[in-house]
Amino acid sequence: MTDSTRRVVVTGLGATTPVGGDVATTWDGLLNGRSGVRMLEDERYTDLPVRFAGQVAVEPLEVMDRVEARKLDRCQQLALIAAREAWADSTQPEIDPERLGIAFATGIGGIVSLLDNYDILLSRGWSRVSPMSVPQLMPNGAAAWVGLDLGAKAGIHTPVSACASGAEAIGYALEMIRSGRADVVVAGGTEACIHPITIAAFAAMRALSTRNDDPTHASRPYDLGRDGFVMGEGAGALVLESAEHAAARGARVYAEVASVGMTADGHHIAQPDPEGAGAARAMRLALQGAGASPTDVIHINAHATSTPQGDIAEATAIKSVLGTSVDDVAVSGTKSMTGHLLGGAGAVESVAAILALHNRIAPVTANLENPDPEIGLNVVSGEPRKLRDGDAVVLNNSFGFGGHNVALIFRSV
Amino acid sequence: MSQTLEGLAAIVNEVAGTPIEDITAEKSFVDDLDIDSLSMVEVVMACEDKFGVSIPDGEVKNLRTVGDAVAYIDAQS
Numbered sequence: 079m080t081d082s083t084r085r086v087v088v089t090g091l092g093a094t095t096p097v098g099g100d101v102a103t104t105w106d107g108l109l110n111g112r113s114g115v116r117m118l119e120d121e122r123y124t125d126l127p128v129r130f131a132g133q134v135a136v137e138p139l140e141v142m143d144r145v146e147a148r149k150l151d152r153c154q155q156l157a158l159i160a161a162r163e164a165w166a167d168s169t170q171p172e173i174d175p176e177r178l179g180i181a182f183a184t185g186i187g188g189i190v191s192l193l194d195n196y197d198i199l200l201s202r203g204w205s206r207v208s209p210m211s212v213p214q215l216m217p218n219g220a221a222a223w224v225g226l227d228l229g230a231k232a233g234i235h236t237p238v239s240a241c242a243s244g245a246e247a248i249g250y251a252l253e254m255i256r257s258g259r260a261d262v263v264v265a266g267g268t269e270a271c272i273h274p275i276t277i278a279a280f281a282a283m284r285a286l287s288t289r290n291d292d293p294t295h296a297s298r299p300y301d302l303g304r305d306g307f308v309m310g311e312g313a314g315a316l317v318l319e320s321a322e323h324a325a326a327r328g329a330r331v332y333a334e335v336a337s338v339g340m341t342a343d344g345h346h347i348a349q350p351d352p353e354g355a356g357a358a359r360a361m362r363l364a365l366q367g368a369g370a371s372p373t374d375v376i377h378i379n380a381h382a383t384s385t386p387q388g389d390i391a392e393a394t395a396i397k398s399v400l401g402t403s404v405d406d407v408a409v410s411g412t413k414s415m416t417g418h419l420l421g422g423a424g425a426v427e428s429v430a431a432i433l434a435l436h437n438r439i440a441p442v443t444a445n446l447e448n449p450d451p452e453i454g455l456n457v458v459s460g461e462p463r464k465l466r467d468g469d470a471v472v473l474n475n476s477f478g479f480g481g482h483n484v485a486l487i488f489r490s491v
Numbered sequence: 492m493s494q495t496l497e498g499l500a501a502i503v504n505e506v507a508g509t510p511i512e513d514i515t516a517e518k519s520f521v522d523d524l525d526i527d528s529l530s531m532v533e534v535v536m537a538c539e540d541k542f543g544v545s546i547p548d549g550e551v552k553n554l555r556t557v558g559d560a561v562a563y564i565d566a567q568s
Contacts, residue, residue, distance in 0.1 A: 145508030205539075209532035 082367075086255045087491065089329040090168025090317030091429050092160040092266070095416050096310050099136025100163055104416075105433050109462045113294035113415050122274045128286045130268050130293035130429035131272045132310025132417025144431040149210055150223065151188030152270035156313035156422070157220035158227060161264050165228060168317035170261055171327055177259035179232035180225040180455065181317075183243035183267040185421030185478070187217035190273050221269050224315075232260040238421075240478030241381075243267050244314060245424025245486055249338030251318045259428070261323045266315035268426035280309060283348060297418075299382035299389055299411030301452045304375040307383040310417025316424030316432075332436045335373040336471060336489040337367030343481030350388050350477065354395030357381075360483035361473065368463035368471060368487040372403035376465045377440045379431040380455075381412030383418050392475060394452045406461050410434070411453045414444035424476035424484060431474040432481045432488050495542065495561045495568075499557075502537040503557070506530050508513030534560075546567050 096114025097107035138155035191214035244267020251265035289296035343356035
């Protein structure tokens with residue numbers, strides 16, 4: 079059944095992020111360099127080395143029914159909000175439920191619900207542990223709720239690959255349609271794991287920025303002063319559809335999902351390969367799969383987490399893949415504004431990459447004041463940048479602890 | 492409306508969102524109030540806390556309607 083020539087397109091977008099509660103507000107924020115990073119006011123953070131994070135701009139309860147929200151972990155609330163926006167944006171295709179699939183990822187799942195219920199176990203005993211705690215904590219919970227909401231029966235899937243999860247879900251959705259299992263798939267990623275233990279755990283790895291006195295400038299990819307990533311929360315969602323199906327119903331198409339390249343580093347559990355060899359292979363595979371050459375690439379939404387090593391490894395990989403074309407490619411690091419949405423990152427950044435292609439304008443990389451000379455990329459900073467017209471592709475990179483590399487290519491239509 | 496019914500109605504409203512005025516003695520938790528087996532555990536937990544009673548798992552299947560639950564709680568307290 080697999081038909082690698084079966085074209086797959088994007089017909090709907092959704093997002094709720096620290097920069098905005100929907101796609102339009104988020105996109106406006108990314109073009110204008112608006113940071114969604116804020117102090118964590120809760121006193122439980124007082125003694126931690128990191129006391130800020132990218133917290134969603136719109137609290138779920140502002141846009142979701144209270145009774146529905148109380149059943150859900152926060153990562154599931156965010157997933158549903160983004161998925162419903164994407165579905166509405168696609169004008170809700172009429173589809174046989176058995177031809178509708180879900181691929182919705184998370185890196186960590188409902189850890190905050192699990193921890194809250196552990197506190198209840200210790201303070202009040204097992205009989206007060208919520209009967210919803212298992213559906214809330216299971217990593218596939220967000221995908222399952224989205225599937226129930228839309229009535230999807232072709233299959234519901236949750237790839238887990240740390241910070242590459244959201245991108246992997248989009249790759250999975252692409253393959254689900256190409257393999258003939260579904261005609262429409264809602265794909266995305268979500269994360270909502272801001273909690274003292276996760277902050278402490280990432281801080282223990284020395285992975286987080288500790289710029290507590292200036293949180294909006296803490297996430298600074300490619301800047302010499304970068305000192306780690308900033309944890310964020312949020313979700314992104316895309317409606318993927320076979321080109322045939324979209325054409326038959328006259329759907330508005332943002333872009334084609336041209337290909338996905340997925341590799342593993344085989345290097346270290348949490349550190350990137352310094353040469354970015356695995357990342358480079360993922361990008362090459364993606365270009366090859368799309369039948370595109372480096373000169374077709376006009377924009378990269380980079381993984382660019384603002385860690386000292388990671389940004390250089392990715393830049394090295396990008397330069398090795400693009401060769402002399404690298405100077406013509408506008409690279410943006412939007413985590414500078416959203417923080418790092420972990421399992422939600424690949425999905426939100428795919429939304430951004432698709433809008434950059436669709437609108438031919440690349441968002442900024444905020445906080446780039448003293449560019450690191452080792453990076454050597456054509457980074458968009460200060461003002462958003464106009465991208466050239468004509469046939470083109472954009473690239474979205476996502477990498478995860480464990481050595482996961484996912485490169486997605488979107489092509490103009 | 493008895494105090495017990497009033498208290499139970501507030502709990503069902505919190506868990507399932509059913510309007511308070513629709514929560515009357517003859518209503519079935521499952522058929523009329525959209526309370527599934529997981530939500531019923533939440534209702535039981537909240538009743539135990541609110542009314543200071545104990546409702547063992549073996550009893551829960553006998554509490555088919557709101558009236559059944561009110562009678563059980565009133566007999567215990």
